[in-house]
Amino acid sequence: MLALLHQTHAPFVVTVLAMVFTAERPTVAVADAHAEINDALDQLRAAGYGDEDNQPLPAGTARDLCRQWVQAGWLVRQVSDDDVEVYRLSAYGVGALEVAGRVGGARTRVSESRVRTLLEAIERLAQDADPDLMSRMVRLHEEIQQRQKELTRLEKGGAVETADDEQLLEAAENVLHLARELPADFARVAESIKAIQRDVVAELRHDVRPTGEVLREYLARGQRILDATSEGRAFAGALRLIGDPAQIDVLWGQLRTVLRHRFTELLPEQQRRELTEISRRIEQGVKEVLAAQRQASHVITTQVRNHDPMRDRQVDELLRDVMTGLHKWVPGSRRGEAVEPLRRLPVADVGHLRQRMSDPRPPQPPAPLRDWDETEDLPAADTRAWGGARYAELRTHLETFASGATSVDVLAAFRAAGEEIQRPVDLLGLLEIAHDAGMAETAEVAVVETVRPDRTRRRFALSGVVVNPGDTEGSGGDD
Missing domain, CATH: 1.10.225 (NK-Lysin)
Structure with a gap:
């Protein structure tokens, strides 16, 4: 992220990435991204940018620039569910855009809303950390009394205490400040899952350890990822809060209530748009992490089904034999000597394949012989006739x-x-x-x-x- 923000062409890179990747369009087809970036380069160069005495522009086409950004870790190139190659921002790219957005947006102030948020967070932390039963009961009784007192006042015709527009504006800016941190956290969790996927696939291909051991380690790491990193803990908390679709509807209804208030007219257009898209960005971040989990499971399952260590070892041994024979033949060969071509590679001798499957049921012993009763008459048939x-x-x-x-x-x-x-x-x-x-x-x-x-x-x-x-x-x- 720091490499992106400190480079010479950082203004251009940040602006283009923010223009191409938005909350409504987190992934962009490769061809569309190249076309939009090329169009932006043409417009900037036509306006005089990129000259020696003006803002510098990077050299190369959009394809070259996107390839460089993928190598630098700012973009990720992948295949979507529709089998289309797309670009998406990496966690570092999302973080750089958030930093640039905070610097270029409204300046965060030490306001009453921010201090109240801090104090409430400290209060919740202290309550969760305090195991004393009596202290917890005293706090709950005090809160109930305060709520009951407020309810009684309103029932008697008391007026609702309203905040002025300045206080509401400060609270809205605080909400936007908190919401800007979420996309980067979600992106980091998704990339952590993909890193685990790459490690597991590499272990399976190396065939050093048994497949079952590698898969057990993958499942254990997948369970620990939500507790081992701060991003994972943030995602687990968000999933507990908004895992229910009804909670997203409640959040969206609360945001509509805020947007209908007159104080939102004092917010810039960009901040009003960000306030409107908070629920969508949270829902989209959760979907991105869940999609990364599904993709990791699909890739690992496909690798386990198609990976055949015995076949890979046979191919490796065959190639080594070919190279060994070539090294032995070259020193004793002469220039222009005729070489008998190898029409086909040898194949493994399979031998006789089983043609009939055995009965899957376990073998059963024969029925026990019937006890001989001496009083029974001998059979009349002449058994010697069958001799x-x-x-x-x-x-x-x-x-x-x-x-x-x-x-x-x-x-x-x-x-x-x-x-x-x-x-x-x-x-x-x-x-x-x-x-x-x-x-x-x-x-x-x-x-x-x-x-x-x-x-x-x-x-x-x-x-x-x-x-x-x-x-x-x-x-x-x-x-």
């Missing part, structure tokens, strides 16, 4: 079917068997017996129908098989 092939019955049936023949068709023998050995597993068992006996396959394709224990039927197609029944003795097993 393996019956080799003994199959071998006996094959020898009976052959009845002394030198060769026999295995599939024909299977068709002639009883249903109890015509199961699919028995077909496999019969083929196993024929295989052990040295079967021979024919070119004919035959279809065989099997019967399952539940009386359902299955059909199988396979090549014809011929075997010598005399060789089937002892082959296979009985299981």
Whole structure:
């Protein structure tokens, strides 16, 4: 702020910033700001300013000047909610304009209103700091008696004591003096929040500490910011007083009552405008701080969602490998040597990705077995029918079917068997017996129908098989 006020072109900078940024327009689009500042420069130079014997003007275009002011910390360039780049005054810029406004405006006087404000503030401070219960009760009783005495006097027809215009004018100037300090305080709180945002984002990008630890520290700093700085405490107090929209309406109604009084005609036009805009400036300052909080949360949330430390480390390692290979290749290379270009960078080998998600429910143990009751009857169904092939019955049936023949068709023998050995597993068992006996396959394709224990039927197609029944003795097993 002091750098702005002490520089050579301070009159021009302060005047232009006060002209472009007003209470009704705290942010200005970048293109509009450049156009207005260029227009102001053209008018001043056409009027003779900027010459050697006249008020100096800075060199460069409005774009160059705004860039310099952003670097100096007097302006802040950001993106609005409408995705438009805008300028706004920083806390230092707001403070410089307030200092210039107080110097150029009406001079603050040691008046009755200012002394009364000081005494009331000291009295409230003493009451809040005094923990004595009896003293607090005595003060409240005295105040109640004074109020009751005044009410009784008015009820009896007493006249309302009015202040003269000079006293009201002094009180209005005191109110304006107090109100001028608020915008800079609000701007400092907003910039403190943005500084915390920048620190958190930098910590997340460096990936030195765990993300959860950085976010916990951010939340703790956000809670302490309203108590750690004077600007934060001022904002917390203002938020408690005007957090209710109804309180803003009450404040605006009180200001209208003041503006309707005849003493306001003695105020300059600029002071009347400032008095009218007090409630709007307070509400706007609170909104600015809340918007800074929302933006900080949005930026940090976006950074956490999009920041992938593993991917960043892979990219860094890949770039280091490329640079290492380049350093090794350059010393041994020759001028004009052909270089095989790298068509694509290698990618990480992902391997086999999971194709099926597991059941999110925890595994459940099987149902407990039912206790066996010895009095229960055994099931009538033959559970052995669902077992393996019956080799003994199959071998006996094959020898009976052959009845002394030198060769026999295995599939024909299977068709002639009883249903109890015509199961699919028995077909496999019969083929196993024929295989052990040295079967021979024919070119004919035959279809065989099997019967399952539940009386359902299955059909199988396979090549014809011929075997010598005399060789089937002892082959296979009985299981």
